[in-house]
Amino acid sequence: xxxxxxxxxxxxxxxxxxxxxxxxxxxxxxxxxxxxxxxxxxxxxxxxxxxxxxxxxxxxxxxxxxxxxxxxxxxxxxxxxxxxxxxxxxxxxxxxxxxxxxxxxxxxxxxxxxxxxxxxxxxxxxxxxxxxxxxxxxxxxxxxxxxxxxxxxxxxxxxxxxxxxxxxxxxxxxxxxxxxxxxxxxxxxxxxxxxxxxxxxxxxxxxxxxxxxxxxxxxxxxxxxxxxxxxxxxxxxxxxxxxxxxxxxxxxxxxxxxxxxxxxxxxxxxxxxxxxxxxxxxxxxxxxxxxxxxxxxxxxxxxxxxxxxxxxxxxxxxxxxxxxxxxxxxxxxxxxxxxxxxxxxxxxxxxxxxxxxxxxx
Ligand code: TRP
Numbered sequence: 001x002x003x004x005x006x007x008x009x010x011x012x013x014x015x016x017x018x019x020x021x022x023x024x025x026x027x028x029x030x031x032x033x034x035x036x037x038x039x040x041x042x043x044x045x046x047x048x049x050x051x052x053x054x055x056x057x058x059x060x061x062x063x064x065x066x067x068x069x070x071x072x073x074x075x076x077x078x079x080x081x082x083x084x085x086x087x088x089x090x091x092x093x094x095x096x097x098x099x100x101x102x103x104x105x106x107x108x109x110x111x112x113x114x115x116x117x118x119x120x121x122x123x124x125x126x127x128x129x130x131x132x133x134x135x136x137x138x139x140x141x142x143x144x145x146x147x148x149x150x151x152x153x154x155x156x157x158x159x160x161x162x163x164x165x166x167x168x169x170x171x172x173x174x175x176x177x178x179x180x181x182x183x184x185x186x187x188x189x190x191x192x193x194x195x196x197x198x199x200x201x202x203x204x205x206x207x208x209x210x211x212x213x214x215x216x217x218x219x220x221x222x223x224x225x226x227x228x229x230x231x232x233x234x235x236x237x238x239x240x241x242x243x244x245x246x247x248x249x250x251x252x253x254x255x256x257x258x259x260x261x262x263x264x265x266x267x268x269x270x271x272x273x274x275x276x277x278x279x280x281x282x283x284x285x286x287x288x289x290x291x292x293x294x295x296x297x298x299x300x301x302x303x304x305x306x307x308x309x310x311x312x313x314x315x316x317x318x319x320x321x322x323x324x325x326x327x328x329x330x331x332x333x334x335x336x337x338x339x340x341x342x343x344x345x346x347x348x349x350x351x352x353x354x355x356x357x358x359x360x361x
Contacts, residue, residue: 003043003045004043004044005040005041005042005043005044006036006039006040006041006042006043006044006348007032007033007036007040007041009044009346009348010032010036010040010059010061010346010348011029011032011033013063013313013314013346014028014029014032014063014077015029016312016313016314017063017065017075017310017313017314018075018137019313020075020306020309020310020313021065021072021073021074021075021137021139021306021310022072022139023075023137023138023139027137027143028075028077028135028137028143031077031102031135031143032061032077032079034081034098034101034102035060035061035077035079035080035081035082035098035133036060036061036082037081037082037083037084037094038084039082039086044348044349047349048060048349049082049086050080050082050086050091051128052080052082052128052129053080053128053129054078054079054080054129054132055327055345055346056280056324056327056345056350056352057324057345057347057348057349057350057351057352058349059345059346059347059348059349060079060080060081060082061077061078061079061346061348062077062078062079062327062343062344062345062346063075063076063077063310063314063343063344063345063346064076064077064078064328064341064342064343064344065306065307065310065341065342065344066136066332066337066339066340066341067297067300067302067303067306067339067340067341067342068332068337068338068339069301069337069338069339070337071138071139072138072139072306073302073306074136074137074138075136075137075138076134076135076136076137076341077134077135077137078132078133078134078148078343079132079133079134079135080095080129080132080133081094081095081098081131081133082094088125088127088128088129088130089121089123089125089130091129091130091131092121092125092130092131095130095131095132095133095147096117096131098133099113099133099145099147099202102145106142106143106145107142107203108145108202108203109202109203109204109208110202111204112170112200112208112210113147113200113202115169115170116149116165116166116169116170116198116200117149119162119165119166120149120150120151120153120162120166120198121153122153122154125150125153125154126152126153126154126155126156127150127152127153129150130149130150130153131147131148131149131150132147132148132197133145133146133147133148134146134148144201144202144203145201145202145203146199146200146201146202147199147200147202148197148198148199148213149197149198149199149200150197150198151163151195151196151197151198152194152195152196156190156194157190159190159194159195160180160189160190160195162198163176163195163198163212164176166198167210167263170210171265172210172263172265174268174269175261175263175267175268175269175270176212176263178230178268178269178270179212179214179230179261179269179270182226182227182229182230183214183226183227183228183230183259183261184214184227185216185219185223192216192217192218192219193214193215193216193217194214194215194217194256195212195213195214196213196214196215196258197211197212197213197260198210198211198212198213199211199212199213199260208264208265209262209263209264209272210262210263210264211260211261211262211263211272212260212261212263212270213258213259213260213261213276214227214258214259214260214261215256215257215258216252216256216257216258216259217256218252218253218256219251219252219256219257220250220251220252221240221243221244221250221251221252222240224239224240224243224252224257224259224275225237225239225240227259228259228273228275228333230261230269230270230273231261231262231269231270231271231272231273231333231334232269232271233333233334234273234333234334238331238333239273239275239331239333242275242277242296242331243257243275243277245292245295245296246277246279246282246292246293246296246329247277247279247282247292248282248283248292249282252282254278254281254282255278255280255281256278257275257276257277257278258275258276258278259273259274259275259276260272260273260274260276261273262274262334262335271334271335272332272333272334272335272336273333273334274330274331274332274333275330275331276328276329276330277328277329277330278327278328279292279293279326279327279328279329280323280324280326280327280328280352282357283323283357284323284354284355284356284357285319285320285321285322285323285354286319286320286322286323286324286325286326286354287318287319287320288320289319289323289325289326289329290311290319290326293307293326293329293342296329296340297340297342300339300340302339302340307342310342310344311325311344314344314345314346314347315347317351320354321351321354322347322351322352322353322354323352323353323354323355324345324347324351324352325344325345325347325351326342326343326344326345327343327344327345328341328342328343329341329342329343330343
């Protein structure tokens with residue numbers, strides 16, 4: 001263990017996760033190496049070279065397991081591509097190089113990204129990231145790529161106009177105004193309701209999505225339920241129950257709940273909705289998080305033994321010895337694949353100690 005590199009640690013986890021969901025680890029591990037760049041060779045014992053916001057311990061990678069009804073769970077990675085000398089701007093440039101490098105092999109189409117990316121460049125970027133990527137691995141298919149741009153890159157106040165212009169260029173403006181009307185609390189845009197990510201699928205075709213993410217700070221379960229009604233067919237009671245059951249509360253004063261709105265061509269309003277619950281802020285330790293997730297997975301008919309095996313693939317510690325391994329849980333509603341996603345931290349650098357949220361009576 002001593003002297004193990006960041007790459008070896010993360011690649012070991014990824015390799016084992018691939019086996020859990022029945023995937024060939026070769027392409028995922030090769031992509032992981034590209035994400036980490038030369039920093040993959042740093043020893044785990046050295047501090048992170050860049051304080052990535054992807055995970056609480058600044059690992060530039062977060063794993064997730066996306067359950068759906070029709071096929072085995074997909075394995076996903078959220079990642080920040082690190083430049084040789086990381087800064088927000090340098091990592092952005094490294095990300096574009098990474099995408100360019102893999103475009104042909106993985107059939108990426110960057111037309112929509114190219115059409116908007118200048119809006120998300122800034123000389124002195126605000127916040128801790130400019131662009132993140134996700135990679136989705138499904139058995140028998142090529143990996144799918146998605147990018148997450150930071151709408152607040154020029155400051156919180158500029159985010160609404162940047163998103164508006166990006167959607168205008170993509171011909172998707174009307175869905176945006178529906179979302180602003182329905183999902184934002186009156187007067188709270190840029191205050192308690194923040195535009196957190198502007199995400200794009202890097203493929204073409206009718207299914208190619210733009211996803212807008214709104215973080216609801218200091219929100220109640222009713223605020224989130226109301227926001228979800230932006231999307232036709234979403235049952236706000238289901239969203240409310242998911243949030244309440246996963247957190248044990250109806251008021252989210254810790255890390256914000258985040259909603260995402262899927263926008264596709266030809267629809268005047270968002271067509272899909274997901275809610276992301278930062279469950280780690282609402283539990284004392286990961287055993288409690290697991291105990292909350294378990295009945296949720298059961299009630300949606302998802303096989304929790306896959307999660308059990310995924311946890312074992314990532315860590316050998318006891319769940320009650322830390323908090324944050326189970327970082328988020330999300331509910332995806334609408335096309336293309338509704339389901340539940342569980343986010344797993346690598347804890348490559350650090351296990352957060354358990355901390356009682358409230359003094360027992
Ligand atoms: N670590 C960040 C956070 O918790 C970003 C992040 C990682 C995130 N995975 C996520 C945000 C899933 C929402 C949903 O906010």
